[in-house]
Amino acid sequence: MIFATLDREGKYRVLGFAMETIFQRVLVTTISCSNPHGGQGDLLQSKSNMDAQPSCDGDLNEGHPQSIILVCEVDVYPDMANNYHILHGGCTAFLIDMCSSLTVVALTMTMNSKPTEVASFPPEFNWLTQTLNVVYHSPSPVGDKLRIVCTTMPLRELSSNVCVRSEIWSTNRHRLVASGVHNMMKMSSKLKTSISRL
Template sequence: MSPSSPSSSSPHRVNGTKPHTVDQISGNCSLAIKQTFLNPGMVFATLDRDGKYRALGFAMETVFQTIIVTHISHSDAPAHWETSWKKPDSMVSQATEKNSTNQVPAQSGQSVESVTLICEVDVSPDMANNHHLLHGGCTAFLVDMCSSLSVVALTMMRRSIKSPSPAVQNHPAQFDMLSQSMNVVYHSPSQVGDRLRIVSTTMPMRELVSNVCVQTEIWSTTQHRLVASGVQNMMKMSSGSRL
């Protein structure tokens, strides 16, 4: 992944529809952070040859540009931090209802334990195989990118606690994580035209660790069933590494 740049100020439109707005993103994170995720593609923007930041790379200008973020929430670490991981709600509706209210963002002195980020996208023909079903490779791509978005959100929230300035909150953190392993389980097919809801939850861990693990579930809201689930382990890029 390339370092992130400031998100685009222009409204994010999907297939010519009306712009996606901050009011359409639920959850208890700050408005500044929600603003950053209005255009998910620009979170991983790349500097092109013309000196402009664009969403470049595999499927970034096609599939990823059609994704919208609908929910970002965090849970705070308790006073006595436990290393045990609490399994998140398996049902998307429960996860959304639990964190749907705009509560007060984490304040100074608190620690963000985990983040839940929900994306939505419609299955288009260029995401499908020759049977007009969501391609397995595209499914893995969605797990990879949406789980990465949740890690960016987690990093931004933790950084905003240490430095609550709006200028810090609405600038995406440099994404210095690399995929270490990713396991995807395919549960059911999804047809072209289906609406997908992708729920990514970071597993609670201490802030200073160099690894992060994210659980992602892809649900078809059209078919009312689980399409795929995955777990991605990510590690911090060492300062001296060169890809």
């Protein structure tokens, strides 16, 4: 529902490239918040994406840098592979893009919430990709289980730009499959209004 779009009848559905196939299989296993001054606390260790309610052990109002670490898992299926039956490079970039976007969602929910409030769900997602750089390290064949670890750069407050570092690991082969850096910028209200009118 975080990335849901409206269909022509005005109903929310999960639409778009690989959203109803590949991304539906991605499971968020852990979300944690690290704070150099306030320690590190687990936000979520669950088998359900719907259980996520980010909050931090440290005091968010003190202006200390905050960083979110989000871990996802997904199995490599044939519809994610190329003609050599290994994870397609485009699918790799898609996984880094979407999982790092989820990390920014968790960061936004954490930094916008107050200790006495429960963050609303689904949160509004108003970030756009500036750059997405991917390095491919080793092949991942069909049948592999992937562990995707995304970490935001430490921030004292939400600005107009966020950077997320991601690593995709093969848990079967204990190898780094790919790594990436995703730079995102906040969507302007003018652009948001233009998109909503399309």
